[in-house]
Amino acid sequence: MTGVQPYLATEQLTIGYRSKGLTKVISSNLNLALHPGNLVCLLGSNGSGKSTLMRTLAGLQPALDGNIKIGQKLLAELPPEELARKLSLVLTERIEVGNLTAREIITLGRTPYTGWLGILNVQDREKIDEAVSLTHVEDLLEKRAHQLSDGERQKVMVARALAQDTDLILLDEPTAHLDLPNRIEMMNLLHDLARTTGKAILLSTHELDLALQTADYLWLLKHDGEVSAGVPEDLVLNGSFESAFLKAGFSFDKMSGTFHVNKQSGPLTVYLEGDELLVSWTKRALKRAGFTLAIIANSHLKIRAMSENAVLSWEIEGFDKTQTVNSIEDLLHTLRQF
């Protein structure tokens, strides 16, 4: 990382807000950097201050102390027009203008470059076309904002940020209103954009799974205001990830990189074997239902999951009898009778 000039860097930054003379510090002594071509995810649970950090970095809210540097210059000293050419935003708030077409919204991204009447020149049109093709929103251009789905609207907003042609793009919870396929698509899109355009992209999210998979770099904002920054895998291995989201009733599985709901184990111990895929899904169901899974085959109950010619079956062996069922629902039903 050394040697490459970061697009954005903070020096001993303190964030928080002042109201009625009282100062509420959320986090202090932050030394963070956004490098070209990197997708950085800011993770933190609700209320940890993700939005405050994003707003401060975007210049929408003053820093309490310390500096934010955009390139070589201080953010606080950049005139608004110049800042708008360095940093663009995608916000959580839903835009409220149904009558604008997607094309008009993307065109607004050129605002910092156009003259007093906002008339586009050749370069403006090129940048807009480029933003459109990078985000694959060609088919949406003539649609009005209220006709777009949440996922489509979010892509249009990303295209608008791209049209603004900035080194930095900050996105505040871009996946908040989206369903799973759209969330994955959005994260992939942002990841690809960071790669292909060389921009530094920072997004805040609480999608742990997706962030772990797509981010080049993570900033973990803990409840006490401490920020751990690093490559996702390092943060998982050194335990930062787990401690940031520590909560009763959850456990973090370092193996799969996912969180699990802790359930009280039941008295019945079950041994499971058979088809790999079936075993994996049966295991989930059994865990949820409160059964303890045995590692060796000496328990009272033994289940063999089989898949033959697309017919699924589970053979339950125990308490001196053998039964066969054809769905997990029936399996759980049978087990509960013991």
Added chain:
Amino acid sequence: MAEQENSKSRILVGLAIFAVFFFVLDIMLGSVRIPIREVFNILFFQKSENTAWLFIIEKIRLPKAFTAILAGCGLSVSGLLMQTLFRNPLAGPSELGITAGAGLGVAAVMLAGGSSASMYAISQLGISGSWLIVGMSSLGSALVMVLILAIAGRIRDNVILLIVGVMIGTITLSVISIWQYFSAPEQLQEYIMWTFGSLSGVTNYHLYVLSGVVLFGLTLAFAASKSLNAMLLGENYARSMGLSVGKARLIIMASTSILTGSITAFCGPIGFVGIAIPHITRSLLGTANHRILVPATCLTGAVLMLACDIIAQLPGAQTVVPINVVTSLLGAPIVIWVIISRNNIRSSFS
């Protein structure tokens, strides 16, 4: 896209033709019948066999038609600016208390007539001819504007600002009511006549002043169209796109108060136009781009105001119905019809 642009410019040209048509119609019709040929003679060659007709057209009907256009343009555009600035379909000059402020100024002149001197002065000058009234009206609207601007500096939330505006309007109106309650009947009558609204009081150099002021306000509005567009996505986005929101807001508010203040002073508080015309225009053109909306709103406002004026003088009849009554009576059903038939007004704001 090109096709859409074409249909938009077709609508604009259509509106312009309508405006010219209603302008001519407005001049032709009135309590005195003047042959069409004579009307054109007077318009293009400034001469006629009947000097009374010449006088009627040049001194009464032409200024009135021009005033109708100015009032239609100014009030509609100030409504458009308010609606975008406050991101609220219910915003308009009268809703923010600016018209009420102008009313307070007028009331101060008409009702404060305790001394015989001012009473004499007012009756000498006539209701709408009085420069005193004009000055005080502009002062009143500017006062409300400054108050709202000061509050706007402290409150960043547009919805709260709108509520404050409504409250200030209410306070202003009650002050006027108290004043009315303690006023002599003759003074009251003059003030109430003013509240009905009239386009016919603006003549001679009054018209030049009004045109100058309204054109200045409209120029400010058109110059702000880029800022207005950026503000469509909300203030945070506007700021992220390099807009100095405070400065833009100042220009927009200045334009609004100039337009509303001057027109209200000269023509009385004309309701409905400011809030309804922007909706009709957006609905007609299906766009939110202010570079198109500002001129289009002017045209729609002019057409509607001229139509209202034609109806107000009920062709052939000797009496003239107050313009304020006509705008509301004709306008409200139009707005309801547009809302129901186009069904896309809501989508401009959500």
